[in-house]
Amino acid sequence: MSNAGINGAGVLPATPERAAPHRRMLPLLLIGQGMAAMDTSIVNVAAPALRADLGISGALLQLVVAGYILAYAVFLITGARLGDDYGYRRLFVTGLAIFTVSSLACGVAPGTWLLIVGRIAQGVGAAMLVPQVMSLIQRSFEGPARARAIGYYSMILGLGSTAGQALGGVIITADFAGLSWRPAFLINVPIGIVLLARARSVLPALAGPERRKLDLVGVALLTGAMLLIVVPLTFGHDVGWPAWVWASLAAGVIGIATFLRFERALAQRGGSPLLSLDAVLATGIRPGLAVVSIGFIGYGGWLFACALYLQTGLGFSPMISGFVFAAYAFGFGISNVSWSKLPARLLRFTPAVALIAMAASNVAFGMTARHAGWVAAVMVPLLFCAGASHGLTFGTTVNQMTQRTAPQHAPALSGLVTTSVQLSIVIGVAALGAIYLAVAAPGAHVASARAIADVTFAIGALALVAIACSLRLATVRAPA
Structure with missing residues (x-):
């Protein structure tokens, strides 16, 4: 063409x-x-x-x-x-x-x-x-x-x-x-x-x-593996996490490994794999994908848990809850349209600094959630800070990954990033949502506050892991 x-x-x-x-x-x-x-x-x-x-x-x-x-x-x-x-x-x-x-x-x-x-x-x-x-x-x-x-x-x-x-x-x-x-x-x-x-x-x-x-075989392998992972994560909680859910997840992981082996073998034979993994990942993209994935695992879990906390724990209406979410969204949006104005020499380590702020915001939210009189006063500013730090992390990380990827491999990077975002949100809802639901009780503020605190502390811990990944990405040189 x-x-x-x-x-x-x-x-x-x-x-x-x-x-x-x-x-x-x-x-x-x-x-x-x-x-x-x-x-x-x-x-x-x-x-x-x-x-x-x-x-x-x-x-x-x-x-x-x-x-x-x-x-x-x-x-x-x-x-x-x-x-x-x-x-x-x-x-x-x-x-x-x-x-x-x-x-x-x-x-x-x-x-x-x-x-x-x-x-x-x-x-x-x-x-x-x-x-x-x-x-x-x-x-x-x-x-x-x-x-x-x-x-x-x-x-x-x-x-x-x-x-x-x-x-x-x-x-x-x-x-x-x-x-x-x-x-x-x-x-x-x-x-x-x-x-x-x-x-x-x-x-x-x-x-x-x-x-x-x-690559029709690759399409079939990837589609089957993704379904084996996404379906049990989506429906697992509502069906009580029976044995078939865990068997499906295990089969999905095996399916992904099989897909990767097939793709590499096809490339070595001179074929045209569905995803040119070696070409993309050879540039050091793995740490960036890890940062993106960890961030959206936390985001997916927070979105699910916070919706329940606001409506069942604090008694907010769906519309008021939506406006509270807007604080996170506003922070995320402002940071993403602003980071490009930063000096280039600072952008390499911006994700790590932003992740520190993200961890601090989540821990602070969890600590204040236990105090009904405080949470209303500090909720919106803390959610704005959490959203801004997440947006800054995501935008600058994606920018670094595109700089390290040749234009002809942009479709592969695009597929990896968008798939990582969606899959991570599903994982976050399943994993962090399970933490919230195990502790919370409908209409009980104390139990709901303890549950949202556990979730935000977990997100803070995930952010610390992401910091290490972001520092690794910062050391990878962009291709000439």
Whole structure:
């Protein structure tokens, strides 16, 4: 596949004519990514209304909520590879179209099964469009412009779940036109139509250096392994963590190992693996992926536990809880659009400093949660600090990883980062959520406060581990 107009580094020439398209393409990419990110959680607060309106059983309600995340997480790496082969714009537009149509199907669904199928289709569409965002940023921007673009990318990718919780609370409380939960899906439709109308004229027609044969065996191995991991983590708590859950997790780990061995063997035979792991990980990306994963394990667990703490421990309404989450989101967003202004010499060690602040914020929140009179006064500032430190960590870490990755390997890095984020959130909900639920008691402030304290202390401990990983990443030189 030809890449006329791309220089040897895989980046569009920095000509004056390109400046305006760049300014137009970034908002389009980020809005599309933002819709996909918010749908990981926007339905969570709508679950009671869904259950009452459609008479959904508990198990089917879980499928409505989790079906999107399952499809999204499982197919992200495949979506990244397809973009490299068939063109980033083509996959972005195709994924956005699937996401928009399936959002409409969910919004007008008369029954449970169409809603479940629509949620899964939404996840597939999101998995096709989201990886193309980093690929297009990596291939279209250079220098400070790329750093700023990555800051916005990191902000949207990380904020999605929090923003979804907040927006979902507003939508359910407002009950627009008596439609209850349906606007949570229908809101995507007009936005998607506008983006589709603009995408072909704004996004550049970029792709990888050549179209390769799709590694179908690798797709099957990775999909199966991811399902074996994500499904038990998603449903394990609600079914009481029976033996099959642990067997599935073990099989999933074995499946990932089998996938990696197959991919390396295929590359050694001169084939075209689904994920060029050696090419990406040889540049020292492992520590960065560890920092991203640890951060979002803590974030996923915090999002789950804090929602329960605010509503069952403190008695907040879903809407008020959403506004409290906004403090974390605001801090995350402000830090991600600000770090690119820091001197370059400071950016290498910024993640470590931010992780120290993240650990301190979480420990402070846990200590004050035990005191009902204090928690209301300090909750919002501490959540802002925690969000800002997490955003600073994530944005600067992703920036360092892109600097250490050649442009032709941007799709592989994009798939790894987005998959790590989604899988880590699921792991955090399962692991840290189990800690919270083991201690908390509905309506009992003391037990809920002790439970949220245990979770935040665990997040603080995880942040200390991430500091070591961030220092390792800082010592890896970017490729010449």
